[in-house]
Amino acid sequence: MANTILKVENLKKDFDNLSVIDGWNLEIERDERIAMIGPSGCGKTTFLKIIANLDKNFHGKVEKNFERIGFVFQEPRLIPWISVMENLTFVFPDKDKIIFFLRAMHLEGFEDYLPSQLSGGMKQRVNLVRALIADPQLLILDEPFSSLDMPVKFGIIEDINKLRDQRKFAIITVTHDVKEAILLSDRILILSKRPSKIIEDIKIDLQKTERDISNTKFIQAESALMKRIFSLGN
Numbered sequence: 168m169a170n171t172i173l174k175v176e177n178l179k180k181d182f183d184n185l186s187v188i189d190g191w192n193l194e195i196e197r198d199e200r201i202a203m204i205g206p207s208g209c210g211k212t213t214f215l216k217i218i219a220n221l222d223k224n225f226h227g228k229v230e231k232n233f234e235r236i237g238f239v240f241q242e243p244r245l246i247p248w249i250s251v252m253e254n255l256t257f258v259f260p261d262k263d264k265i266i267f268f269l270r271a272m273h274l275e276g277f278e279d280y281l282p283s284q285l286s287g288g289m290k291q292r293v294n295l296v297r298a299l300i301a302d303p304q305l306l307i308l309d310e311p312f313s314s315l316d317m318p319v320k321f322g323i324i325e326d327i328n329k330l331r332d333q334r335k336f337a338i339i340t341v342t343h344d345v346k347e348a349i350l351l352s353d354r355i356l357i358l359s360k361r362p363s364k365i366i367e368d369i370k371i372d373l374q375k376t377e378r379d380i381s382n383t384k385f386i387q388a389e390s391a392l393m394k395r396i397f398s399l400g401n
Contacts, residue, residue, distance in 0.1 A: 171232055172197045172305055172337050173218065178227035180213055186362035187213055191227075193356070193365065197304070198335040202348035204396065205358025211341040215307050218339070237298030237336075239311045243290040245282040251293055252278040259300040268296040271330055272323075288319035295323070299330065306331075308340040312347060321380070324350050328378075345392055349385065350378055357396060366399060 173195040180188040188210040195201055203211050216222040217229060219238050245254050251274070255265045269275050272292040282290055291311055298306060306327075312320040324347065331338060340351045348355050349371055357367035369392065377384045 170196050171230075172199075173232070174228075174230040176228040176230075178214075178217070178225060178229065180210060180217070180222075180225045188225075189362035189364055191363075191365050195337055195339070198331070198337055199354070200331070200338040200340070200352045202340040202342060202352035202355045203358060204342065204345070204348055204355060205363060206360050209358045209361050209363035211358065212309055215309055215339065215341060218305075219307060233304040233337075235301050235303045235305075237301060237303030237306045239291075239294055239298045239306070239308050241310045241313060243282070243294040245290060245293060247282050250279050250281060251285070254282070254293065255297055255300060258297055261300070264300050265296065268299050268330075271299075272296050272326055286319075288315050288323065291315060292323060292326075295327065302334070303336055305337045305339065308338065308342075308351070310341055310343070312342075312344070320347070321350070327351070345389055345396070346380055349373070349388055349392065350380075355392065357399060359399075367395065369395070 171194050173193070175191055175193040178188055178191040191214070205211055213222060217225055218231070219236055246257070252262070252265065256262065259265065266275070269278065272295060274289065274292055274296065277285065277289065285293070294311065312323065328351070338351060340348065342348050352371055355369045355371060356365050357369065358364070359366045371388060373384060373388060379385055
């Protein structure tokens with residue numbers, strides 16, 4: 168398991184009498200990017216919580232070969248009455264490292280702003296910085312771009328991929344957006360309806376220069392993935 172950061176065997180999860188996850192098997196390598204697409208209620212966020220030790224009540228085996236994890240939620244969840252810098256030092260006191268990631272997320276100069284003074288995209292960038300300052304070996308993205316418009320969303324995704332190339336962390340993304348999934352993944356897992364199974368594990372064979380929504384190969388990959396999803400009834 169030297170190069171495997173996460174290994175899941177026969178994972179099952181129930182809520183009382185409701186079966187949500189039914190027998191997932193999965194391995195993720197270090198610095199690999201995985202995206203998960205599936206219908207609402209099929210256990211995607213539940214799976215992320217299990218990985219992050221926020222839910223320990225499950226059946227099966229989850230082997231974790233990492234010490235540091237970053238979790239980016241759908242909502243920024245910033246403390247409204249303190250500044251951007253204070254929100255971040257509340258989690259991690261190293262201001263030099265915070266400044267590094269603020270620059271990487273194009274937020275230099277906004278350290279003293281309150282959350283209410285930031286746009287939605289800027290708040291989500293702060294949310295990302297908060298997850299990144301601990302140098303995660305695994306970054307979890309739980310639909311953090313769903314409320315953002317397209318240019319802002321794709322700009323943030325580009326910055327995440329640049330940082331990932333530099334710092335070599337793995338990424339697990341949950342999304343309903345096929346473009347997001349392709350931009351942020353080396354593999355895409357397609358999940359069935361509840362109780363969910365992993366019904367497809369699709370490799371995204373695109374070069375870095377081809378990961379552009381206007382690129383012909385990107386458009387072809389998106390079209391093929393959409394057809395596959397529709398053929399499976401998702």
